[in-house]
Amino acid sequence: MLTELSIRDVVLIEALDLGFGDGLGVLTGETGAGKSILLDALGLALGARGDSGLVRHGATQAVVTATFDPPAPDAPLTALLDDNALEIEPGEPLIIRRIVKADGGSRGFVNNQPASAGLLREMAPHLVEIHGQHDERGLLNPRGHRALLDIFGRTEPGAVSRAWGVLRAAEAELAAARAEIETAARDREWLEHTVGELTTLSPQPGEEETLAETRRSMQRAEKIADDLAAIDEYLDGSDGGLAKLRQAARVLERIAGDHAALGEALAAIDRVVIEGALAEEHLRDARAALSYDPRALEDDEARLFELRAMARKHRVQPDELAALADEMRARLERLDAGEGGVLVLETRVKEAQKDFDAAAAALTTRRLAAAAKLDAAVAGELAPLKLDAARFRTVVAETEEWSAAGKDRVEFEISTNPGAPFAGLTKIASGGELSRFILALKVALAEEGGASTMVFDEIDRGVGGAVASAIGERLARLARTTQLLVVTHSPQVAARGAEHLLIAKSNDGIVTRTGVRTLSEAERREEIARMLSGASITDEARAQAERLLETA
Template sequence: MLRGLEIRDMLIIDRLELAFQPGLNVLTGETGAGKSILLDALGFVLGWRGRAELVRAGAEQGEVVAWFDLGPDHPARRILREAGLPEGEELILRRVNSVDGRKTAWVNDRRTTGEVLRALSDVLVELHGQHDDRGLLNPRGHRQMLDAFGGLDTGPVRQAWGRLGAARNALAEAEATLAAVREEEEFLRHAVAELDRLDPQPGEEASLDARRRAMQGAEKIRSDIARAHAALGLEGAEGILGDAMRWLEGAAERAGGALEAPLAALNRAFIELGEAQQGVEDCLEALDFNPGELELVEERLFAIRALARKHGVLPDDLDGFAADLRRRLAAVDGGEQQVATLRAAAAEAHAAYESAADLLSAARHAEARRLDVAMAAELAPLRMERAVFRTEIAAAEPGPEGIDAVAFTVATNPGAPAGPLNKIASGGELSRFLLALKVCLTRGSDGLTMIFDEIDRGVGGATADAVGRRLRALAEDAQVLVVTHSPQVAALGAHHWRVEKRVAAGMTTSTVVPLGPEARVDEIARMVAGDTVTEAAREAARALIAAT
């Protein structure tokens, strides 16, 4: 509920502070006194788009402060939490407009944006008038209004729509992936087969290279070692030493022991020669390899290196590269099954969405009929019993809010064609349609302040009285502010303010005065009689007040 409004240096308002009350609050005053300025100021602090130049002439900046009471479950609290703003039992909005056009806003003394103000305004205040184009007359909001009237829960449809969207996205992604890998299927199958045939292992390239180098080196030294082996054998050193041993042994008996030492040395030489021969033989055996093995090693080594160059990877990475190719090929082979599974899931999600949307649509049709009946009951006291209000529901593109397009239509006379509210109804009729619709839609909207800007224009007499009584009934469950020129409406107010224009020291200012019982009689009498207030007009005013 709006508890107060403070305005400084805005348009022709110098300084003004208003304390509003629950129930029906009435603002009256002569044309041009500044009633619309109050609404401009309130709209400014709520972030609404309005006049570009609001600062009072001669002032450096204009400022508006509005404060509201918030119940524990008021929807404004959610907006405050999402914006990271402090909460409390009172919500204080403050906005400053400098003379150069800059605008700065605060919520509960915390700097904020116009976007946050507008989000808060949606749950704090509703403004309605004959030319209402942001509320009841806007067909884009009629579906939401019908849902609110019927207390319909659109959550299951939104959730089903979200699941359907996720299923469709997953299917589209899988189909795109399958189409992409199919384009390289031939390459994948050839590359995987080639890699499988070669089956390169991590570290194999380095091992083959080392083996190749060893075999290449062995070819160069083996011939020299073989020649040395031959020189140490029977055709070489071994044979010569053997001959020498035989010759010396035959002469030893006749040498008188002189050959014993040489023979012992030769014996030792035979032993050393045998060890040398064995070492050379072991080396030759180690260097012995199949001449075709070098060719095989080189062939595999070069094949591995060529395949690595072909695919632009290191030889040791060929095994991982092959695994990746196999996974991509598996996507081709398993893609069809995955797509079929996802297609079935998408069909199931679509069926679930259709079921939820059909249930919601059926509920909307039922609530539409109930709203039409409620509107007929509201229009009769407003002297529009011949008018027909219809809630039209047509098929719409499926979406998170369902499959229905909702529009409020009216026919002002029996047999007349129905059409949109703002195209069919005249000014006075439109006011009453909007009021009746607001009465029907507002039930249960605790904490909302409704402002009606001259919604009674174009009606008078008993019709104006009926409008006033509906406004008062509406104010029983919500705070209502009415800007009116109708004495019948003003007489029904629980709280009454008069907007006045004053000229002092050559400066025009607008102010708002709360009216006591006698001042209220004079104001309503002015509204009845015009500029000259007579005693008869006062009696008429008293009669209007007494009749409430």
């Protein structure tokens, strides 16, 4: 509920502080007194466009502060504040402040915390409903009719919302699987060729290093083969060094006893022969290790070059070819298995669609029942508002734009004369008729609960007498359950107010100002008399005003 409205330097308002109570509050004043300025100021606090033209001439900025009762902990508004990291202490009033600079630009605050105009607009529907003949954001906007019908009929779309979420998730998963298969299918020929190539090559981890080391060894053996052959000739054979030494040893054996030095010479030769034999053994080992087959070297090099070429082709290291082959085979397997997976996902989507269809159908049934109930409630309000020939209906029809709210399009339609076709509220009703339709609809909807604060801007325009009395009675009834502020030119409506605010313009010869003040009982009587008689208030008008106040 709106409890206070503070306005500084907005158009003709220099400084104004208003307090609001429960029930029906009426705002009256002569034409041009500035009633629209008051609503513009409230709209500014609720996120309306911050036009610098609203700043009072000579002022640097305009400031509007609106104070509301603390939001309930479980209210959607509280969740919205939490989502935007705006902290409101439990039980603390909600204070919205909007500043508009004379040179352009605006700033918003929620309990002294910065808030964008967009956020203020999001908060506005949770705080105040503003209804007028040209307010297409409210009851005249078909986009909001479904939500209004759901509130009226208490048709909670939770089951539909959950089913819709499951359906959308299943559809997304299916679409992703199909896209993956489509991509893989385009690559199937390449995958099959690559897997065949790698399978034929059969690369092994570490194979490239082993082949390279073997190749290096065989290349070294090739280089020293001639040297080893020459050493063989020097050491081995009948003319080799060791053979000559052995022959010398045999000769020395016959004469070694003739002199000690010959014996030592024989011993030395024996040692040399033994070392030579050891050298021959090492040479045999080296020759065996360094031996190579030219064909084997050729095969080794061919394999090595083939591995390296394949690695370059796939832009991996040779040791990664084995893993690449496994990956390619796995992709082919997934492609083959993917079609079966798609079938599973398609079944899941069909089941989710079936569940959504069932939930949406049940919701449609509840909405149709609520629509019939709403139509009857509105019809009961039309006759007292002198709309006897008019008919109202709530159209519930399937739309192609399914959503978490179901499959239904909801629109309120009217027919103002017998035999006339039904159409949208704004298309066939005159200004006076439209205002009464809005009131009838709002009264019917409000009886099932609604916003805590509503503003009706001259909703009684173009009517008078008994119709104005009926409007006043219904506004008073509506105000029993919600705070209601009404800008009115009707004395019958004004007389119903629990609180009466007078908007008046004053001029000191230099500056024109708009002011608002709460009227006493005597002042109320005088204001209603003015509304009845015009500029010249007569005793008869005062008497009639008294009767209106007594019967209100």
